[in-house]
Amino acid sequence: MGKVSFRPTSWEEYIGQEDLKNNLKITITASQLENRAIDHILLSGPAGVGKTSLAYLIGVVLKTKTHILHGPNLQKPSDLICVLTLLKDFEVVFIDEIHAISKEVSELLYPVLEDNTLNLIIGKDYNSKNINITLPKFTLIGATTNLYHLSHPLIQRFPINLTMSNYNLSDLQQIIFNCAAQQAIRLGMPEAYFIAQHSRFNPRIAINLFKRIYDYALTTGSKIITIALIKVVFKNLQIYLGGISKLEINYLWIINNTFSNKPTGIELIAQVLNEPVLNITNSVEPLLLKLGFLQKTNRGRVITTKGQEFLQKINFKKFENS
Structure with missing residues (x-):
């Protein structure tokens, strides 16, 4: 198969997220009618639901260049300034994992998003002065899996804030x-x-x-x-x-077998499973809850009847010593 790209190149090829797509189509059409850049966009949602593909697609639909940046690499204002100062009208800047940018870069974006202006301080101490650079008409698209790791002022400066969800x-x-x-x-x-x-x-x-x-x-x-x-x-x-993996099966097995399916605290489960609590709450439990295999109570986690039936179906005992 090689390095085949399955990224969509048209709205028809982009499957799912119908309401979100319809809103974006309206926004893009309106901006094209008035010959203006579309408003800045913040995309949030779980990993793998198409945020990056959607950003690429917007660039394709607009028939413009898309500059791809990664949040972890934007730690100094100069990391972003060098891209912004070379932009041309109607181009797109896409920052993936925007929650990973530094505080300094985040603050640099405030006037960029709000006034389309790059505010720079040249020199130091008494010899410093402010320089405001008006930027070309462009669109910034930010994507994040951790929306609430972004500062509230930065979130508010995105006129379009879209949440993407898992697929049916x-x-x-x-x-x-x-x-x-x-x-x-x-x-x-x-x-x-x-x-x-x-x-x-x-x-x-x-x-x-x-x-x-x-x-x-x-x-x-x-x-x-x-x-x-x-x-x-x-x-x-x-x-x-x-899509349940061996890790999730072991999680179910521990609650059902080791603790006789009595309400069990997450910290105790993490110790037995030898996994960080954060990994369990973010990566293991969401799918089990969605499938109806797990129930959270005030006293702890318990396996549902549906979850127990699943363990019996796959003969869960073979995971006992794994």
Whole structure:
């Protein structure tokens, strides 16, 4: 497959987030009618739901250049100034993981977002002076997985603030089917739906699973991707229905078996599982809650009947000493 890009190049190719897309279409059309840059945009949501793809797509729709920057690399004002001073009208600046920029860079953005002005201080102490540079008409798009790591003043300065969510199975099915069609691979809608069921409601994970299935089909000489073939790949990857991994199964097993499914505190679970609490709350529990396998109570975590049935179905005892 090589370095194939599955990024959409049109609104029709961008599957999901329909309300968000419709709002952006209106904004872009209005800006084009008045020959102005579209307002600055802040995209927030879980990793892998298409924030970067959407930023790329906006640049394609506007038929303009998109400058790609990464928040962790923007720690000094000069890191951003060198890009802003070279902009041309209607270009797009995309800052991925914008929550990782430094406080100094964040404050530099205040007048940029609000007045389209770069405010610089030249010199030091008594010899310093302020210089205001009017910037070309451009659009800044910021993307973050941690919205509340951004300062409130910075968030408020984005006129368009959009929240992206995880996908439903139907949209994921279509994304996977489109990927297969792009590679001229025979994969039906039932098979695409089966992959979607194991994708944790996340398009990036769905595409990555498709790539692993493609690799297996290629190396085994399989011309058609069947559900039987997909099951072999998922078994090798230790991926279960819903996209549940071995870590999540061990989490369920510990509560259900070690603590006899009595309400258990998260700190105790983390110690037994040998995982940081933050990793459990951010990466393990959200999917289990969404699938209805886990319940949070005032006294602690318990496994639901649905979760216990899942453990019995996969013969969870084999994970006891893993």
